[in-house]
Amino acid sequence: MPGFIGRLARVDLSKGKFREEEIEEEVFRKFLGGRGLAAKILLEELDPNVDPLSPENKLIFATGPLTGTAYPGSGKHIVAAKSPLTSLWGESASGGYWGPELKFAGYDALIVEGRASSPVYLWIHDREVEVRDGSHLWGMTVVEATKKIRRETDEHARVACIGPAGERFVRYACIINDMNHASGRTGLGAVMGSKNLKAVAVYGSRRRLETAKPNEFKNLLVEAHKILKESSTAQSLFNYGTSGGVPSLNELGILPTKNFQTGVFEGSERISGQAMAETILVGRTTCMGCPIQCVRAVRVEGGRFGGVTEETGGPQYETVAAFGSLLLNDNLESIAYAHYLCNQYGIDTISTGVTIAFAMECYEKKVLRKEDTGGLELKWGDPETILKLIEIIVRREGLGDVLAEGVKRAAERIGKGAEQYAMHVKGQELPMHEPRGKKALALAYAISNRGACHLTSSHDTSFSGKGIPELGIEGGLDRFAVNGKGRFVKRTEDLMGFCNSAVICRFTTAVLNPAENIPIKMIAKFLEAATGWNVGPRDLQIMGERAVNLTRIFNVRLGVTRKDDVIPSRFAEEMPEGASKGQKVTPEDLDLMLDEYYEERGWTRNGIPTKERLEALGIGEFARLIP
Ligand code: SF4
Structure with a gap:
């Protein structure tokens, strides 16, 4: 299946058993991969009231159709589970090479269930999955354990690993892959620790993935690299990092x-x-x-x-x-x-x-x-x-x-x-972005399904110039205004939902900077060249919208409504100094943006997805899960 392997690995640590499952193309067409695929699986399989640190929670690692190809920014993967930090939807993306390696090893995704009776690690290579004793690794730091596992498996293995924080269930423990890339947010390292799972090492010898239109893919790569070479955003990221x-x-x-x-x-x-x-x-x-x-x-x-x-x-x-x-x-x-x-x-x-x-x-x-x-x-x-x-x-x-x-x-x-x-929002600590000086971010913090998150939607400051007119996303944004921000957040949140389902890095895309980076139209062409699907920008937005709705349903099942879409009261106080002096986000400001956002989403005024909207998106079957 071009763009995909068409298969996932499911490991039950309680029984020490593993099995392969086929994934139909129709599933990918609807949910794509990454967040979309993980949300579908967790909604269908997970008891919503499960204790996040119990064996009943499920931990999913998922890739997307561009993962492992030469697309710039395709080295990502997503990890998802019920979060021990928020007790809601938990998700975190990481970069590097681990995601591509999982595909080279023969899988689009990995589901980990149960709890091992003593510490273990997984060694996944060329469609073989071994549950190995990890007792000697317990207590080691990430670097120590990663090096030891490579010595025991393959020096080229990619290793996603927890440290002592995950073993001790620190609620914001993370998973580090290859020692310097993190699935940082929502405490998924503690979920791994609760399963007695120290690490997942992967390696595959089949290093070329099939694409539907390889020549078109190559031509697009040349164009994309040219765009990034001329992008001042990309240049600044190279020179000085984020x-x-x-x-x-x-x-x-x-x-x-x-x-x-x-x-x-x-x-x-x-x-x-x-x-x-x-x-x-x-x-x-x-x-x-x-x-x-x-x-x-x-x-x-x-x-x-x-x-x-x-x-x-x-x-x-x-x-x-x-x-x-x-x-x-x-x-x-x-x-x-x-x-x-x-x-x-x-x-x-x-x-x-x-x-x-x-x-x-x-x-x-x-x-x-x-x-x-x-x-x-x-x-x-x-x-x-x-x-x-x-x-x-x-x-x-x-x-x-x-x-x-x-x-x-x-x-x-x-x-x-x-x-x-x-x-915090919904139990997750705020990232390093101040919402009083960019008001769309205040709304994005409030509605983000994984708790406070700066990657939920684009930021006002990135759209002060150009927009993405083909998707109705306006440029020329006033960062202090609240009107129109509900529409802006909804539309860019859908694109972020697409990025996390295709599992591509936003930094290379127009979602970060519409003036300079890879345009959405070109990303659609990449997806078409990889999968053979006939898709355009609007299709990408709909795929993202499905993923946003599914993660909202995950939270609505746990009682989340408008009352939970709030931000810390500190932001209702005026910024005391600097170029954003006097700015604040009052409860009335937030209410106005929420009303606009829910309406744009086709949800109720209480923030609940409607059956009609879910059916229009082709995911009406999930409406039955809404209480
Ligand atoms: S922009 Fe940075 S984080 Fe994104 S894929 Fe490139 S190197 Fe990785």
Whole structure:
């Protein structure tokens, strides 16, 4: 089947059994892969009320039709399960080479069920799946375990692995593949830990995938590479990585600072991608087929933060801001060290930074006192405190055990008004983007099905110039306006839903920058050349819309309605300084955007997908799941 293998592997760890299942082309045509496929499977198979850390939860790794081809940005895969952080839809994408390798090994997707009686790892190679003893790996860091597994399997194996954080069920533990790419969000590393599954190693010797129109595919590749070569966005990502955006975010007054108390950080220059390039950057790496090479490789030799090596990559923007401006820390080497620790322990850098910021603000406001912190002074901007907190969170020691639960649960446990300092949506900590200075993002945070997420839809600032007129997505956006943002979020969210189902990187596409990157029309042609399907931009949007609706149904079954589509109350306060000074998102602003968004989606005013809309999308069979 061009574009796909047409088969998944299902492993039951409780029984130590494995079987292959065929996937019909019709399933791919409707759900595509990645998020769409995972949502279909979990909706059909998972008891919605299952405990996310019980054997009954299912963990899915899924690829898409372009995964493993030379399409620029095709090195991604998706991991999905019920999230232990939000108790709702859990999903995280990762780059690198693991996804393509799964296809080379003979599968579009992997479903892991049950719980092994003792630690194991999976070794998947050329359609063989082995459940191997992993007792000797338990307790190892990600780097130690990855290297050991490669020695035991194949030196070229791609390894998706958890660290001690996943083993101890830290609710925002992540899965790291090949030591420097993360499925970071929604705590899926803890799901792996709960299954006694240390790692999944994959290798396939059949390294060429079939495409329907190989010559057309090749011609499109030439065009796409030319576009990316001329794109200033791509050039900046190569030069400075994603944290090359730090200076402009600071200028716009939207660099999350001091737990979102403000959007301006005076130390911003010292933590930027430009500063990194001049100091600790030793190389750039990439994901399969991508010329952009936005992934950083850093090294810190000697000094307090020495020992950081390029094996674990380097901090991207989210990590730089989460351990930098958010905590008033302008020491770039310490940020690199925090990133290194998080990758070794397998813990999400965004949630970790936000949780530490929460603890620091609680301490500042005297909600936490020295007797609660084991004698630690939680001082803003102090790298030693930051690193110490990472250690006790991973070990679940003292206050660390409370913080390992994420800010929502930690605030409930601490009480005394701590909730007002807990920056989360639906239980997931906010990423490093300030919604008061880009109002569509406020709506995107509120409605995102995996909790606070910056990748739910495009950002207002990316569409201040050109739009995507063929899909009715306007350009020339005013970042402070609220009118029209419901429509904008819905339409770009559908495109993001497509990207996560095709499992391609958004950074190379017009979804990130419609003026310069690979246009949606060309992505449709790539999909056609890979699969042989006759598709256009509107078809892509519909595929994405299906995936968005399915993940919403997953959450609606668990009781999510409009009342849950909210953002932290802090954003109703005026931004105190900088170029976004005076901006806020009031409950009335959010209501206006929600009304517009639900209407555009064809959902009820309470945010529930309707039978009519689901039928129009060709997924009416899922309407019966809505309570
Ligand atoms: S842009 Fe960066 S994250 Fe995206 S595929 Fe390329 S290297 Fe990977």
